[in-house]
Amino acid sequence: MRSSLTSANRAGWAFALPGIVLILAFIITPFFLGVGFSLTNQRLISPNATRFVGLENYREMLNIAVVDLQAKTDSAGKTVTDADGQAEFPRLRSITRNPDTPQYHGMQEWFRWVSGDTAHVVIASDVVFWKALLNTCIFVLMVAPIQAAIALGLALLINQKLRGITIFRTIYFMPVVVSIVVVSLLWRFIYSGQNGLLNNMLSFLSFAHFQPVDWLGNPHTALGAIITMSIWQAVGFHMVIWLSGLQTIPPTLYEAAAIEGSSKWQTFRYVTWPGLRHTAVLVLIVITMQAFAIFAQIDVMTKGGPLDSTQTLVFQAVQRGYGMQNIAGGSAISVILFLIVLVISMIQRWLTRER
Amino acid sequence: MSVIGSDNRNLRLGVRYLVLILIALIFVLPLLFMVMSSFKPSDELLRDTSSLRAFLPVGQLSLDNYTGAFERAPVGLFVFNSIFVTGTTVLLSLVICSLAGFSFVFLQWRGRDVMLSIILATFIVPFETIAIPLLLEVSKLPWLGLDGLSWGWLDSYRVQIIPWIADGLTIFLFVQYFKGLPGELIEAARVEGASWFQIYRRVVIPLSGPVIATAAILKFLIMYNQYLWPLIVVQQEQYRPVMVGLQYFFQLNPAWGEIMAYLTLITVPVLAFYLVLQKAFIASIASTGVKG
Amino acid sequence: MADIKLRGLRKSYGAHEVIRGVDIDIADGEFCVFVGPSGCGKSTLLRMIAGLEDISGGTLEIDGERVNDVQPRERGVAMVFQSYAIFPHMSVRENMAFGLTISGASKAEKAEKVQRAAEILQMEHLLDRRPSQLSGGQRQRVAIGRAITRNPSVFLFDEPLSNLDAALRMDMRMQIGKLHKQLGATMIYVTHDQVEAMTLADKIVVLRDGLVMQSGSPMELYHNPANRFVAGFLGAPSMNFLEVEVLEADSENAKVARHSMDPIVVPVRGRKFAPGDTALLGLRPQYVTPSTPDEGVLHGQVSLVERLGSETVVDLAMEDGTSLIAAFSEDKQFERGERIDLAFDPARTHLFHPDE
């Protein structure tokens, strides 16, 4: 229903206009330029003319297939096995570099699973992209809930009326004010595999039972290490957002709840949490967006390694756009990222809509 | 107060503080490492990284790293540039984004909802991915300065400021907050004859302390930590900000001591900014708090 | 100068219609009071006049002009909100001066007007407080203060005195009455307080479920309620309704009787009854007087006594099981269960159809 009284076409436009113009000029326009690039073979620098290639860049990135490898057999027709008794398979290059299967040329293995004498290999033209996509999703799925929850916990903790609480408030916030680049540099020392602080501390705390871990050098721990550090760095910011949400809840509601005999948890459940609805939407969306944009940590700490275990989409977009001078490819990643995040934020908003 | 009660109370209080302090350690130690290291010679600080010494002011402490940092790079200039660019952007951004947020929440106009969705969608675009098209764009934009019309914004403060003023996230922050303000206050002001701008100025903004602080901090951090953008749009040292300046220290042999000194130096203004804001923030909450 | 005309005004929230076609004329300078049960739409109507709610149907005219789509700030109204709506970030002084600040009044003017309002409201000592440091009644007075520092042509008050004590309320009531005379402004006033309604109003509008039940001068409504609802709504304690049988009726009077009450002749005030009809005899508690058993028309046993000092309200269980409220303008002592006999002046009763 359109309301005639609150409608103020001119005032409304006038107030929003500066913001809209700026966003249009400096975000939307370049973004669409980028979308345009992703449909060409645009290079960062090149004397060659730019060509329209349609969805070629996307096809190259998304192209994926499953091929089967049959275990090697000896002259007797028996399956050759290696030392561990596992069937041995021919190399993938017998397919990807085989003139008979040109459709698989230029594709690499992403992962495989073996059933009996057959190995099913998922191959893709752009394995790194798929890995980056997967890692980014893992990163977001880990960081968003954990960071939001810890931040809320901290906010509740420092929302107490205690002497000197602002000191703690400031301390918890401190990592936020330090640039993520700086933080990543510092944590590289902490995570160091041989004599890193973390290893030494853990070993001290466990009375030397702890085996040093090469946190950033081990494909199994690298992403986790980066997740932990990212949460550590940004949690203070979200704590402050939660805090300001907490402080907008009218004290009388707490009083009413107290009178009604509600316990701490019940007060949280029935008063605090519902009162934080707007804030929760905000925090979740902000964290998700920031998490999807993860770049600096990777750039400083691992450059996507080891073994692509920390590749992420934005890192890849930058790597391609600048490092590999393939602006078209980089733009295509950005567009895909945009679409993913758009869908997610629409789902998020739908889930948290006003009912 | 009974004796038992007070003991219990003190115990509970003690536990609370203990928890607070333990958590504080987690947050403060890496930064302590940074600060302490800035007083140590490079090789010593590297050696110390493996032990608790990293957090302690032990060894040969001196200010050499600081003098070294100042010799290596015009630190003062970089800090000034960053603060100037950041400060200007934050101020403009708060004004422009809060106006937009106000318009989206309290006013109704044709195309409002569509516009809002579009703007909110923009904060999904990571900057890294639009940097190049944006660079191409700003290198061709006109500017009317004191010395007449010129083309191209490169090598200036404005190129570091203007594109960053408005962003979807800041507008979103304001929109979310404004939605939660009691509508009747706006109504009261309207009946009192206030124009929309007066409502914005005198009612909404004074009540928006928390969100202004949040948005300011966020923007400040984003701006202060700018790296890629100034790197590609600014060629002259005179306009370089602190994060580009950090690269001065990564030579073939990074001067870790000086790096730590530099990091400490550039972190101080942000911390100061936060402390000031926090005070304002708390004051604004105290004054707007409602009692039953 | 502003006269206000509501013509077939309607308001819906979704499918729920809360104002269902209201016509009211408020003359320039008139003091009009809206009364009605909680939730009947008084605040909504006021907010529509102020321009804070969209009008779903009908027209609203101020000063002869259709203002359905005019912004509140252009309507020249001041309003006291039921929920106060004072600005938490401003001191009392700033709150009161808000309208003046907005219109760019000089410092001196602001200071003077605020000072005057504060005197009227007896809150000069609170001018520098924040709203959070005020009691409920004090907040309400700030809201009134904000409205009266301006000189609008229309005042809208939404239960402005509900949180004040009797003495202060009386005082404020008189101040508002005075203000009305002085300024000659049109005032629309929502209240639950009958005294306020009766004493302040030039015209009372009784609402029910989004419809106007009756409007007119206080005495008109009190003495000639248009229907049973209005009769019951005005006056405290409210009118008793006794079921009676019509024995005879003409255009002036009717003869009615009921179990254990001898037939009496009562005025029909324009209503039509036929013999044999069942009717309701309306009898204000104040018009019932104690009497001797043989003079008395009504007899009952005291089931509840409320002593208010200058008045005593008695709830009587009558022989046929119905109850009757009687109010005596004296402090009287009754025992529960005591039997009393009552008389009343038939000329002061009202006769209604049961389904009105």
Next chain:
Amino acid sequence: MADIKLRGLRKSYGAHEVIRGVDIDIADGEFCVFVGPSGCGKSTLLRMIAGLEDISGGTLEIDGERVNDVQPRERGVAMVFQSYAIFPHMSVRENMAFGLTISGASKAEKAEKVQRAAEILQMEHLLDRRPSQLSGGQRQRVAIGRAITRNPSVFLFDEPLSNLDAALRMDMRMQIGKLHKQLGATMIYVTHDQVEAMTLADKIVVLRDGLVMQSGSPMELYHNPANRFVAGFLGAPSMNFLEVEVLEADSENAKVARHSMDPIVVPVRGRKFAPGDTALLGLRPQYVTPSTPDEGVLHGQVSLVERLGSETVVDLAMEDGTSLIAAFSEDKQFERGERIDLAFDPARTHLFHPDE
């Protein structure tokens, strides 16, 4: 079961002391009403009893135990807030059931109790609304509903009926009275409504500026006010105070006179006066009766008439310039400027020292 003892209770906000040493005993099951001017500290006192405000001095005992430092949730009280404090994100139903939800009551129990409360409050049709969709009075009823669905041993009501219309208010008042009898719970009730205070209270406590002026049964306070403040505060319109000169006085009576009023003998009710003293003669407006010029003791000109239907309040300008309010329990018509003569029963007057 809970009796409540306040002993020397104090409360300061910074340097500002708003409760300045209050002693009150409230017996188990008693219905105690706090009255007093706006800002005198009623809400603060209530909030202190509830445990929502720190106690700056003195002790508060519930059921014989000192509870100064006990958490609200452990005090077993239910409270209706002056500002309602209903949860905006819950439906009316959920709001009312809140206390039960908290204590883990079964669904059936919640449904039943909410249903009962809704019936009492006449808001069954609103149960699924959100607070933002309710009118002021409806919100207030939700707050009452939340308190009464539980069975606490102490009820605290802060002006619970201020936003309701007369009829509903009377109804609610009776419901609360009934509830009190049924549950036998201790109730403390803040109100500005004299009728509520007089009818509900076992004991009324009159407060002023953070101090208790008098406490006792309604009739005690009405007929034997301890001081001029209480006398003026209770009763509406409030008592007239006429300056008189004491001619003679003993322990029982005093003979007083004033310009243009012949000497009369009035009771001193324990106060001491000496001949030649100036005193104030308190005279309730209801106890003034019209009379013939020669019987009349007071003479004046009508300066204001307020007709309330069953009562008529007249403001008289007397010959010496002071004004006098008279209330007649009838609808009477007076002209402004009309001269009237009044009589009163000296035995019903009160005599006060001027500086009380």
Next chain:
Amino acid sequence: TTDLTMWYHGAGNKVESKIVNQIIDDFNKSQSDYKVALQSFPQNSYNDSVTAAALAGNLPDILDMDGPIMPNWTWSGYLQPLPIPEDHFKDFLPGTKGVYDGKLYSIGLWDAAVALYARKSTMKELGLRTPTLDKPWTKDEFMSALEAAKKSGKFDYAIDLGMSDKGEWYPYAFLPFLQSFGGGLVNRETYDTAEGVLNGDAAIAWGNWWQSLFADKLAPGTSQDPAAHETGFIDGKYAFSWNGNWNAVKTMDKVDDVEFLPAPDFGNGSKIGGASWQFGISASSTAPEGAAEFIKFATQDKYLAEFSDALGLIPATKSAAQMTKNYKTGGPLAVFYGLSEAQAEKRPVTPGYVVDSKVFQKAAADIADGADVIDTLDSATDQINADIKRNDGYKKN
């Protein structure tokens, strides 16, 4: 006078800046036709800055660049050939000359070299032969030296390869190993494919060897922290270090008996990377003659020597070398001059190198981290080929 702008990558490097400024001052004073103004950039981000400026049409007259990127910039049209006859630089080390398409586009004041850092004492203790330029270690000798070091138990790792420095260091320092094995990054004749070069048998052999270094814990892997890289050899945690000559002076200060050994020969000769920073003239320069004047002025022996003394880099000419304290005959670093002269091989001279180097870097890191050697090399090959295809073979048109 004509104003010339010049960009240089030395921001933050006090010594380097001082000399560059000195040269510019001298030049400006030496004549009155041209006036050079300097803008310094931090090295790490220098290429990005130049690329951005080029995109925005904002290049200076004179700029310096890392050797291997020159073909790319030339191909993209940023640079113009130096208007200086080639024999002007005939005495210059081959690594300092940026030739593409038969034309000289850039000239360096110095070259850099990599050597195997070792302690004399360690060598003796482990009983190792000291390799020479003429007779470098073979692969087996090298590996047994590492094994010996590991077995001695005195070191955390036998050799530090500098794996923490994930940048141009990888191709610069490790590509020569691959070349010594007989492999390469791309076909150096046609520059149109990497097939068979980067994933041929020689390359696979290299990959297996490379992986074994880390699998056998002879060298710290990609997660090595920068601190360990810097202090490890000096603190005696590593027996050997594969390191650049720019670290030589500093190491000599701390380790008296350090010596610099030539690269081992893995079958196809000892090889190290060549080509360091060089000066060139932008295509958009309006006064190329002036720029050329400056370049000629700056490449005088005295400045070459000055740079070398200050930074420890190899001066571009023999005559300049004689003027330095480290590289004159018998000087402590003279060995590097020989290394550079004898072993330096340029990285592939193709515009595609920018991408190739990134691909190599990732492949080397992945193999070190344990990835399948053949699959990784295949994948790298595919990427390079795809890039070449995407750029229409990097042909000029």
